[in-house]
Amino acid sequence: MHAPALSPPVNVASIAAAIAAISAVGLGLALSIPLLAFELHDRGISSTWIGINTAVGGLATIALAPFLPKLVRRIGAGPLLLAAILSAAISLLAFKITPSFILWFPLRFIFGAALCVLFVVSEFWINAASPNHRRGLVIGIYGTVLSMGFAGGPAILSLVGTQGWAPYLCGAAFFALAGIPVLIGAAGAPAIEEDHSGGGVWTLMRIAPAATLAAFIFGAVETGMINFLPLYGLRRGLDAGEAALLLTVAELGNVALQLPLGLLSDRVDRRRLLLGCGIIGVLGSFLIPHLAIDSWAMWIAAFLTTGIVAGLYTVGLALLGARFNGAALATANAAFVMLYSIGLTVGPTAVGGGMQLVDPHGFAWVIGAFLLLYVLVVAGQIWRDR
DSSP: OOOOOOOOOOOHHHHHHHHHHHHHHHHHHHHHHHHHHHHHHHTTOOHHHHHHHHHHHHHHHHHHGGGHHHHHHHHOHHHHHHHHHHHHHHHHHHHHHOOOSTTHHHHHHHHHHHHHHHHHHHHHHHHHHSOGGGHHHHHHHHHHHHHHHHHHHHHHHHHHOSSSSHHHHHHHHHHHHHHHHHHHHGGGSOOOOOOOSOOOHHHHHHHOHHHHHHHHHHHHHHHHHHHHHHHHHHHTTOOHHHHHHHHHHHHHHHHHHHHHHHHHHTTSOHHHHHHHHHHHHHHHHHHGGGSOTTSHHHHHHHHHHHHHHHHHHHHHHHHHHHHOOHHHHHHHHHHHHHHHHHHHHHHHHHHHHHHHHSTTTHHHHHHHHHHHHHHHHHHHHHHHTO
């Protein structure tokens, strides 16, 4: 009689260290992005140039992400994260003391590159250290805590204000705090061996479109929602406070639903769950124009649609971890974050253009169209693999 096979031990401390680090980064990032926009506005920079400068951070991610697996292999996850944390903190402080707007472009590139390293390496670390039967739970916890960090950043900014050194020092302090769990857990960080598969970022995107495309669609939809949902509310008759509250309700969906979706992804086929999230997102988006803007039904639709669409990121990340390992997982995580960044750039442009063409409901139609594209791709992949 054979003894039952034992599951490999789970390094809870290592996973906790990675989640704690990226959560502190989330707070610092959510505080920094609006802070830098306010700073440029106060200096008299136009909104167009503020947008262009912000986009440079996304370009840094797109440029750097394909090279990160090799950097992780050569330097190690822990040291690379610490270098990125230091770069993020220093570059954030440098924005305040740099009077020339031209110099903000290389600074924004450095800041964006540091954030790219932090997200790619942390998510690789979390994915690689998670057991497959609990991967959705772990990534659901990660998504929940990160969403709370994103919600907490602006709240802290409202307390410390946007003037003077206080908000910059707070942001740098959050980045510095992220270094403590990395130092504690660095010994348990996963290492990757030489990749002999020949599969680069673009190859892995073709192999696993359901997972990687989820990041692009979520990036586009989330950023379009954050940028234009309050404006959509205003154009349908809400005042500024009510419009901001509608966005808050929507973002609470992100916080509330990632853990349940992560748990569910451990029990069902993850591709089919991604398809379900996409379908619900399509239905919710196309329903929004037909709901009274100041009704409970609109709040519920915004809460559920935003939270379930955010599940594309959570479940997509879990699917990557189940599909790949080692160097291929690091490359897949790089592809995931890179596509998310491309979505951040494409989403607001498309949603804003749609809203201008069909005012105001183009907002909902374009978001629905992004999600419908995803549903068609994933449904086609599932059908092909039957």
